[in-house]
Amino acid sequence: MANIVQFENVGLRYGAGEETLCDVSFTLRSGQFYFLTGASGAGKTSLLRLLYLAQRPSRGIIRLFGEDAVILPRDRLPGFRRRIGVVFQDFRLIPHLSAADNIALPLRVAGMAESEIARAVREMLAWIGLTERAGARPATLSGGEQQRVAIARAVIARPEMLVADEPTGNVDPVMAERLLHLFHSLHRLGTTVVMATHDWHLIDRVPGGHRLHLDRGRLVDPEPVPPMPEPPPSTLVRSGL
Amino acid sequence: MTRGSKRKGGGAEARALDDVGGAHVMSWVIAIMLFLTLLTAAAGLATAQAAGALDRQMAGRLTVQIVEGEAQRRDAAATRVLAVLRGQSDVARATPVPQADLARMLQPWLGNDAAAAELPVPALIDVDLDSDGGDAVRRVTAAVTQASAAARVDSHATWLGPVGRLLDTAAWLAGGIILLMLGATAAVVMLAARAGLEAHRGTIEVIHMLGATDRQVARLFQRRIALDAGIGAGVGSVMAAVAIWIVARQVGALESQLLGGLTLGARDLAMLVALPLGFVALAVLAARLAVLAQMRRML
Numbered sequence A: 001m002a003n004i005v006q007f008e009n010v011g012l013r014y015g016a017g018e019e020t021l022c023d024v025s026f027t028l029r030s031g032q033f034y035f036l037t038g039a040s041g042a043g044k045t046s047l048l049r050l051l052y053l054a055q056r057p058s059r060g061i062i063r064l065f066g067e068d069a070v071i072l073p074r075d076r077l078p079g080f081r082r083r084i085g086v087v088f089q090d091f092r093l094i095p096h097l098s099a100a101d102n103i104a105l106p107l108r109v110a111g112m113a114e115s116e117i118a119r120a121v122r123e124m125l126a127w128i129g130l131t132e133r134a135g136a137r138p139a140t141l142s143g144g145e146q147q148r149v150a151i152a153r154a155v156i157a158r159p160e161m162l163v164a165d166e167p168t169g170n171v172d173p174v175m176a177e178r179l180l181h182l183f184h185s186l187h188r189l190g191t192t193v194v195m196a197t198h199d200w201h202l203i204d205r206v207p208g209g210h211r212l213h214l215d216r217g218r219l220v221d222p223e224p225v226p227p228m229p230e231p232p233p234s235t236l237v238r239s240g241l
Numbered sequence B: 001m002t003r004g005s006k007r008k009g010g011g012a013e014a015r016a017l018d019d020v021g022g023a024h025v026m027s028w029v030i031a032i033m034l035f036l037t038l039l040t041a042a043a044g045l046a047t048a049q050a051a052g053a054l055d056r057q058m059a060g061r062l063t064v065q066i067v068e069g070e071a072q073r074r075d076a077a078a079t080r081v082l083a084v085l086r087g088q089s090d091v092a093r094a095t096p097v098p099q100a101d102l103a104r105m106l107q108p109w110l111g112n113d114a115a116a117a118e119l120p121v122p123a124l125i126d127v128d129l130d131s132d133g134g135d136a137v138r139r140v141t142a143a144v145t146q147a148s149a150a151a152r153v154d155s156h157a158t159w160l161g162p163v164g165r166l167l168d169t170a171a172w173l174a175g176g177i178i179l180l181m182l183g184a185t186a187a188v189v190m191l192a193a194r195a196g197l198e199a200h201r202g203t204i205e206v207i208h209m210l211g212a213t214d215r216q217v218a219r220l221f222q223r224r225i226a227l228d229a230g231i232g233a234g235v236g237s238v239m240a241a242v243a244i245w246i247v248a249r250q251v252g253a254l255e256s257q258l259l260g261g262l263t264l265g266a267r268d269l270a271m272l273v274a275l276p277l278g279f280v281a282l283a284v285l286a287a288r289l290a291v292l293a294q295m296r297r298m299l
């Protein structure tokens, strides 16, 4: 299947008022790497929520894995969702479960045998460098550690498509680089990756990566990646003090 | 995938909702409701037993009184009536109550003089009928009053009937109260389940996004509610057992003839034991229905 996702004139409106997403049309090809960029509030999270079936559009057509996702009946949603891994912007780890149990959740939901789950979780913990913290509750983990657990949970079931909402938002540049490397290696294994980000210089790091750019709810041609901006002069200097 | 591993997995997954603070309220509500229901059920079943015993006592039984001041005429009439009774096809058995027994029964009221034949004591004949139909009673009554104008026929059903009907009503009332209790319990559980769903909305959304089905999520709630309801049912059962035991001992000490029928048979006890299990099952079912209905409104 060449096209894994197809949006046609998709609109999304929360309650009354302006459309948050307006006439969004695009196609994602299987096995490619996509960046979704745009200013804060442009609608990145909203678009990704449509993509991982957390939200139905107000209008338009969404095809997912070759099927109409808009009219998909409720009882077929779990089957589709199991093919998609999600890294939520706010992680959404389950607070009373340990890091290991959080990571294991997709496999448990899918009904995998416990012995296989244990092995997969061990591998995953080693991969994100959190073997020591396997039993820790999310609240006792740092922001970056929580993010890595969230990523491990998203990828452990080997989804066909990985949707990540600003997954490098809470980590230092070195960790951001490592996480991107992680996504890239999944991509090389055949996973389609869709990643919302603010990090311009990460985009350069993925050769052959595509860019979708949102501007106030509309998809526009992305402007070229700007050069690193000069650090702004201190307000103290500007106010002449 | 083996069954064992699936169950183990379900347990670990189920801990996702394990921080419910208001859970103990549910346990207490179940405990109190079950306590009240068990007491009502015990009272209702015992009453039904008493009503049944009374029915068996009354059914087809008559007492014939010969009210005649003069002892010789009274005895003659009694003999005549007895002969007539024994000749009736409706009558299974007719037994004169010995005058000595009557005197003994009256003694507490009349003193020892009752034995002296001076006092006009009626002659009594206990009659068992073949059937307990009203027609038989009417036929026997007609035959008896024809044999002696002094004879009066009392059907036990006539004077114990109101008591029996009262007991029947009480038993039905208990059944009605139990149904209302079950309804109220189901409603409380549904509210608790819905509140729990609301409190865990975020977690449930995540589990849904990871591909969990509504049934899987509902199972998490069922497990929680079964646990809380089980604790509540245990507490309620123990409280009720103690209360019923105390009351039963006091009823036993009364040695009253009417209250003597207030006992619980083996079948009644089995029903009482089944009630707590029924409560837990009802709670789980109510939680499941509430959660599934609520989730149908999510995406």
Ligand SMILES: Nc1ncnc2c1ncn2[C@@H]1O[C@H](COP(=O)(O)OP(=O)(O)O)[C@@H](O)[C@H]1O
Residues within 6 Å of the ligand: A014, A020, A038, A039, A040, A041, A042, A043, A044, A045, A046, A047
């Ligand atoms: N659940 C919601 N209800 C109402 N408005 C929302 C909701 N989610 C997002 N919005 C609005 O939609 C717009 C886009 O938000 P979002 O998709 O989160 O943008 P981004 O992820 O690019 O920052 C914002 O104006 C935001 O306030």
Ligand SMILES: [Mg+2]
Residues within 6 Å of the ligand: A044, A045, A046, A089, A165
């Ligand atoms: Mg966002």
